[in-house]
Amino acid sequence: xxxxxxxxxxxxxxxxTSRRIANRSASLAGGGxxxxxxxxxxxxxRKEDGLIHEQALAAAILFQKQKQNAGGxxxxxxxxxxxxxxxEKKNQALPRSSSSRARSLTDPLLQPHQLVIQDINLxxxxxxxxxxxxxGGFGAWCWYKTIALLEEGGYKVTAVELTGSGIHSFDTxxxxxxxxxxxxxxxxxxxxxxxxxxxxxGHDFGGACISYAMELFPSKVSKAIFIAATMLIDGQSAxxxxxxxxxxxLMRRAQVFLYANGKDQSPTAIDFDKSLLKDLLFNQSxxxxxALASVSMRSIPFSPVLxxxxxxxxxxxxxxxxxxxxxEDNAIPVVVQECMINRSPPEQVFNLKGADHSPFFSKxxxxxxxxxxxxxxx
Numbered sequence: 001x002x003x004x005x006x007x008x009x010x011x012x013x014x015x016x017t018s019r020r021i022a023n024r025s026a027s028l029a030g031g032g033x034x035x036x037x038x039x040x041x042x043x044x045x046r047k048e049d050g051l052i053h054e055q056a057l058a059a060a061i062l063f064q065k066q067k068q069n070a071g072g073x074x075x076x077x078x079x080x081x082x083x084x085x086x087x088e089k090k091n092q093a094l095p096r097s098s099s100s101r102a103r104s105l106t107d108p109l110l111q112p113h114q115l116v117i118q119d120i121n122l123x124x125x126x127x128x129x130x131x132x133x134x135x136g137g138f139g140a141w142c143w144y145k146t147i148a149l150l151e152e153g154g155y156k157v158t159a160v161e162l163t164g165s166g167i168h169s170f171d172t173x174x175x176x177x178x179x180x181x182x183x184x185x186x187x188x189x190x191x192x193x194x195x196x197x198x199x200x201x202g203h204d205f206g207g208a209c210i211s212y213a214m215e216l217f218p219s220k221v222s223k224a225i226f227i228a229a230t231m232l233i234d235g236q237s238a239x240x241x242x243x244x245x246x247x248x249x250l251m252r253r254a255q256v257f258l259y260a261n262g263k264d265q266s267p268t269a270i271d272f273d274k275s276l277l278k279d280l281l282f283n284q285s286x287x288x289x290x291a292l293a294s295v296s297m298r299s300i301p302f303s304p305v306l307x308x309x310x311x312x313x314x315x316x317x318x319x320x321x322x323x324x325x326x327x328e329d330n331a332i333p334v335v336v337q338e339c340m341i342n343r344s345p346p347e348q349v350f351n352l353k354g355a356d357h358s359p360f361f362s363k364x365x366x367x368x369x370x371x372x373x374x375x376x377x378x
Contacts, residue, residue, distance in 0.1 A: 122154050125375055127197040127222045129156040133185060135204020135229070136300035137272060139166020141292070142203075145364035150371065158198075160185050162209065165298055173260035173268040175301035178309075182209045189217045197222040199375060200319075202229045204332070204357070205300065208238045211309060215316040224319050225374055227367075228326040228357055231340045234311040238304075244336050251331060254280045258299055269299035284328050284354060285361035293358075321346035322374050324359070324367070331357040348377075 122128040130150055132143045140159035150157045163181050164172035175181050192198070200221050202210035207229025214221050230238045242251075254276040257267040272280065274294055282290045311317070323346045325337050341349055350370050355363040 120153070120372065120376065127199060128154065128375065129158070129196070129198045130371065130375075131185070131188065131198045131200050132157065132159045133200070133202045133206035133209050134160070134162065134165065135202075135206045136270070136305070137165075137297045138204070138293075139168075139296060139298070141166055141296050142358065142360055146360050146368060146371070149364065149368040153372065155375070158188060160188065162206075164301060166296070172299045172301050173258060176303045178208070178212055178304040178307045181301055181304040182212055185209060185213050186216060189213060189220055192217075192220055196220065199223045199225065199371075201225045201227065201371070203227040203360070204229055205238055205305065207231050208304075208309065211311060211316055214319045215309070215311055218315045218318050221319045223322060223374060223377070225322045225324065225371070226346070227324045227359060228329050228332050228337060229323075231321070231323060231344060231346070232309050232311065233344050235308050237306055237308045239306050240308075241332075241336065241340065242305075244339060248330075248333065250276065250280055257302075267302045269302050270305070271299040272297065280331050281357045282361060283330055284356035284363075285358055289358075289361040293361075322348050322350070324350045324352055324370060326352050326355040326357060326359050328355055328362075329357045348374075 132140070132146065134140060134142050140161045143157075143159045147157045147159055161168045162184055164170040164175050168184070179186075197220055200210045200213065200223070202208075202224070204227075207226045210224055210226075210229075211232055214224060230241045232238065232241065254273045256271040256273055258269040258271055259265060260268040277294060277297070278285075278290050282293060321344075323337070323341055325334060325341075326332075327334055329337070352359050352363055352366055352370070355366070359367045
């Protein structure tokens with residue numbers, strides 16, 4: 001048997017040594033003998049034992065430290081997500097969000113579904129249907145965040161596209177009256193079922209539009225919400241409100257009048273200088289929303305802005321009104337908003353901190369919470 005591993009006539013001890021060396025050499029050379037496989041298994045087993053031992057030791061040390069520092073450091077589902085203790089928080093700055101815009105308590109860092117008030121029973125509300133009316137130059141597109149938040153909460157939402165706005169194909173320069181401009185809104189009211197009511201929301205020049213609709217359909221409007229909007233009184237036009245902004249140099253520089261009927265005629269529409277849009281309307285809004293607006297906004301028909309409204313206390317006056325002030329507004333400054341509020345006080349006024357003229361972009365979550373709050377008011 002020994003002669004199979006050695007060709008010389010050496011002693012038994014020498015042959016045994018040679019056999020072990022030969023087996024090991026064959027293993028290293030990839031011979032794949034039974035002995036070499038067993039040697040590999042032994043080495044692997046020892047290595048695994050050592051690794052398991054190290055892991056167990058590390059776990060024991062971690063457990064011991066947690067017992068010693070109980071209450072000092074809290075661990076969530078993953079030990080990689082550590083919440084600092086009260087003592088650590090005092091010496092540690094809070095992390096900033098990826099947005100360059102400062103957040104306030106009115107705009108919490110929460111996911112949209114977390115903002116929906118879970119205890120709302122929509123069946124107990126007078127209405128859960130919102131009709132959203134955009135401002136001058138805007139379109140239904142500006143409400144995309146608000147629509148998503150409200151619908152996620154179970155509300156019904158209708159975003160109106162006024163004549164010549166958004167994707168509506170009509171030429172803005174050919175709109176000659178407020179009734180023509182708001183026809184898509186009045187068409188919606190005419191189609192509402194008997195006894196059906198809505199919460200009517202107007203932004204900017206949309207305030208005059210919803211006042212016009214409230215005069216025609218007061219029994220179909222449960223509540224009206226004005227967001228930095230032209231909340232007019234009888235005999236007043238939107239131009240009267242905008243004329244109060246005597247010190248608003250930015251607005252004057254941003255406006256571009258269009259004369260489709262010739263320079264010797266009255267303006268037919270108002271446009272905005274694209275280079276001043278952000279400063280005027282979106283000074284607190286995310287860049288991506290400013291980009292959306294810059295390619296989506298259209299001119300504002302001039303005739304409806306000039307038109308004075310006939311509003312009565314027995315019709316428009318019976319609708320419950322609420323006003324949302326935008327405190328960082330460069331288009332309709334707070335002082336102008338307060339003039340409208342003082343002239344015709346609504347049921348309640350809300351302050352939206354950190355909101356520019358477009359809170360559906362700059363403070364969508366806080367705006368949503370106010371909508372829900374108003375819907376719950378009995």
